[in-house]
Structure formats: C-alpha cells, structure tokens
Amino acid sequence: MTNNWITTRAWFLMLPLLIVMVAIIGWPLFDTVRLSFTDAKLVGTAGNFVGFENYVRILSGPNFQRTLITTFWFAVLSVSAEMVIGVLAALLLNQQFYGRSVLRALMILPWALPTVVNATLWRLIYNPEYGALNAALTQMGIIGAYQSWLGEPGTALASLIVADCWKNFPLVALIALAALQAVPRDITAAAMVDGAGAWSRFRFVIMPYLAGPLMVALVLRTIEAFKVFDIIWVMTRGGPANSTRTLSILVYQEAFSFQRAGSGASLALIVTLLVTILAVAYAALIRKSAGVS
C-alpha cells in the first residue's frame, strides 16, 4: 500500500519530464522508424511502404561498409591518442611547478572553443598555400614542397584526427587530473619508501585510481568520436574522394544532400543502434570494474 503510493508519486513527479522527453525524443524517433520503411523524399512525396528494402540496400552497399571502416579508424586512433596525451598532460600538470595554475587554465582552451572555430583554425593551419604547418615543415627541411594536407586522400583523415585530438585531449586530461589529485599522498610516499621508481609508481599506485575515471572518459569520447560530424563537415565535408566520410556525414548526405529521407532515416537508425551497443558494452564494463574495486 505504502509502496504503491510511493511508486505512484514517483511517476507523477516524473510526468512533466516524461512528457517533454516523449515530445522531443520519442515522437521523432518513432517517426524516423516509420520513415525508414518508406521511400520518402525530403520534399514532395510522403513515400510508400517498402519494408526492409532501405536497410538491405544500405548494409549490402559499398558506401556503408567503407564509411564504417573510416569511422572505426577515426574513433580508435583519435580516442587512443587523446587518452595517452591526456594522461601525460595530467601527470605533468599534477607536478608542483611555478605557473601551474595558469597552464591548467590554458589547457582547457582548445576544449572550450566551439568546434567550428577549432575546425576553422586547423583549416588555416593546414592551408596548402599559406598554412603554418607547411611553412614550419618546409622551413625545417622536413618536406620539400607545400602539401595539401586536407586535399589528399592519404593525409586528410590523419590531419582530421590531429585536429580532433587537439580539441578533445583536454577533457581526458581534466578527468585524469581530478583522479590524480584523489591519489592519497601517503600511498605515493609509501611506494617511494618501498623503492618504486616512476614507472612502478604509475603502474601499481596511480593507475588503480585513474582506471575508473579514465574508463568514463573513454566511453564518452568513443561514443562522441563514433558520431563525429561537425569538425569533419567544416574541414573536409567528407572528402577528398570520400576518404574522411564518417557515418554521420553519410547520414547527412543521404538525407539532406540526396534528399532521400527514407533511406537516410534507416541509416540514422543503424548508427543509433551501433552507438547504443557501444554504450551498453561500456556501461557493463564500468559496472564490472566498479564491482572489482
């Protein structure tokens, strides 16, 4: 009886939020599912029911597979680089030195900048005629002539990954720094007395405290990297020769450039499904590691 009442009250209190969620997420999602089974165009026809035709065409087509691989590489390379650089930066900023607080504040800057600003900055740096990167590398004699970093299929993705790292490593560093500050001073002192060198201290003493928070950073960053859109759209629009086309770009092109609302919707749902699988897998991983420690 009391339990029932508590449940009823809980649902009642959550009702406003639920209504808003249904309105702005539930309904569009439902409509996207409906659209994905039609051959609707963005403007004009409402479309006819075509069953699983959109899905079959997308999953068996070469575009999707190639894009999935590009997305995979983008996510894996940028996130792992961000994790390594982020942790190294955090270790550095956890040391006592003059000007540390200024440096800590400065480090957040790339992450705090809007992605569009960041992407535009990097487009200038990579510019094939007057970019800073070309200038620096030729003047140091590393390359002979100016390169079109974003214009060559061989270097475009790597250049994007560098730009994405620059923007996102501060988030990892921030999380790692917070975790580092939670490492008890006594434990590091005990390890020093025990004769542990810098690497052993990191591996046996610091890492256990970093692992949990880093796992959260890893989940957040992987999911974000998997659905990356803005930085790529501003810098390369998925080119050249589709070499930097990720899943979100493909969804956009399908739905808005080619105006195929039906198959765009089914593609969007596939991406949603993939991200959900990632999220669930990571959540399980976090629960497991939390249970262990």
Add this chain to the structure above:
Amino acid sequence: MSALELVNIRKRYGSVDTLKGINLSLASGEFLVLLGSSGCGKSTLLNIIAGLAEATEGDVRIGDRSVTGVHPKDRDIAMVFQSYALYPNLSVARNIGFGLEMRRVPAAERAKAVEKTAKMLQIENLLGRRPSELSGGQRQRVAIGRALVRDPKIFLFDEPLSNLDAKLRMETRTELKRLHQMLGTTIVYVTHDQIEAMTLATRIAVMRDGHIEQLASPDEIYNRPATRYVASFVGSPPMNMLDATLVDGTAQIAGSQTVIPLPSSLRSQASRKVIVGIRPENLSLALGDPSKLTIEAKVEVVELTGPELVVTSSIGNQRLTASLPPRSQVTVGSLQRFSIDADGLHVFDAVTEKRIDA
C-alpha cells in the same frame, strides 16, 4: 654507534618556522616516541627522517651516514602510515612483498620472507585477499608487515593506531610493544596520544611549536616533567596547576588562604610567582594526620569512572581534581581536606614555566 642522529634540523614553510633546530641521537634498539599536539612539527620531523620532506637546514644521519639529499628508498628505512597506505589493487602478499619486489629480490626468497612476516603477525590466512576485503585492524597488520619484511635500520611510524577503535588500539599497542621487544628494532613513532607514548617508548620527545620541550624516559617525563607544558600534556586527568606565590618556604595559593608548606629542598628559593603542580592521583582524603601536607577545597563534581572516583573541587577560583579510590566518601558542596603526597609536588616558575628544583 647511534642508529639515528638529527643535527640542528630546521624547517621553514614560507615565513613559518615549523621546526626550530631539533637535535637528538638515538641508540640502536631504542623506541623513540615524538609526542605533541597537532601542528607541533612531529610529523614534519618524521617526514624529514624518511626523506619525504627536505629540511631547510641541518643534517639527518642514519647509522653514521649522512642521508641529507638521499632518496627515501636508499635510506634503509621503512614507514607505517596513519592511513595504512596499502596498494588497493595488490593482494596482501604483494603489498607486504612490494618493497622486496621493487628491490628485485628473487620471487622464492620474497615469498619466504612474506610468509615468515605474515606468520609473525598472524595474517597468513589473509595473504590472498585485497586490502578492501580487510578490517581496519587487519590492514594495520599488513602495513606493519610491509615494514617488518624489509628488515631496515629504522622503522618510522606515523600515528599508526589513530584510525583504530579503542579496544583494537590497545591490543595493537601491546602487539607493537611485543614486536619491539622480540625484534629489538629501532623505532621512531609519532603520536598525539600520551598513553601510547608512555606505554611504548623507551624515550619520549615531547614537542611543542617546532622544538623539543623535553627528551627523557617515560618515567622521567611523568615524574619529573621539565616544563609546565610537559606536565599538563602527559597524564589523565591532567595535572592540577595552581597559581601560587613562593614565600618563606611555602606556596600561598592565589585567591585563597591555603598555604602549602614546601619540601625542604625547595625552601631556599627566592620569593616569586610560581605554579604548583599536583597530579590528581597524588591527592587523597586527609584523615586527620597533622604531619601530612594538606589542602582544603570545596567539592563541586564527583564522577565515578569505574576504577577511580574523580573529584573536581575549587580553591578560590582555581580548580583542583583528585583521583580517589572508587568507594571514597565525598559529599558534593562540602569543604574537603585532601592530603598531598609530598613526592608528587611539582613547582614551575610562573614566567619561564620551567621546573624549579632545589
């Protein structure tokens, strides 16, 4: 050869002098307790001995070797921390053996040493567990084991018992004493608990505001405190401190008509303001023997603690506490005459707060 020597150790943080020139020398096998309230510099001093902090001035010598500037791992010390400081993701066995592992002691030899230590501390059955699966007392044993296994020149303990509950604290205290007697190790032990200091130490250094107020055996610290601070810090209930004036071989208690005749050894002292210290257990109910030293006070509160009856009374506006046998007949509100054990009378100069001796 001294096991540890501190030569004029000073530590300055910004404009604050945390340590103001500490000198002491410790023989091998001694159990030195650094005793003091928080902020007196005792933990800083321990960290300087360990090499976890650098002294601004002075020298630390361990086994006749200067270790100033030497890394903690190369000082041949082991340390037990208040928070236990166990490595959370390593098993008990690896926690204990960590120092040996880092020093590249072969696995078989390491396992043997760990087992021996675990046996001594009665934690053999815990070797496979993680620290999170242990109780506070067990963690403390592991922390002690981690120090013991290395067989260093000096053991440093930083308030190792303060996170334990009262009963466990007492048991572990006895255990530590037993270990020290058995192994004959040299120990420097930091605490703010005067009972720990009294029971464990072969010598106590009472610290205050960055200097050593008195360095002596527990017996000396308790029975012949060098200063008023030491006298009031050690002992429970604390020593009574009565403002008085020395006149003609007597101490006239301020704010009352009470005059305490002083022992003959103190009669030649010049007249001045003094503090008369009397430990509560050196007071007893006066039974009409006129030859005894007595003092009269008005009884205000009577508390039975079990083994003793603590009687708080007043002389003018000063407090007098007496620890009496539990069945003593004392009436609240009455005037009570207490006799004073003449050996338990301490006199301190009111200005310098130093002990006045004959």
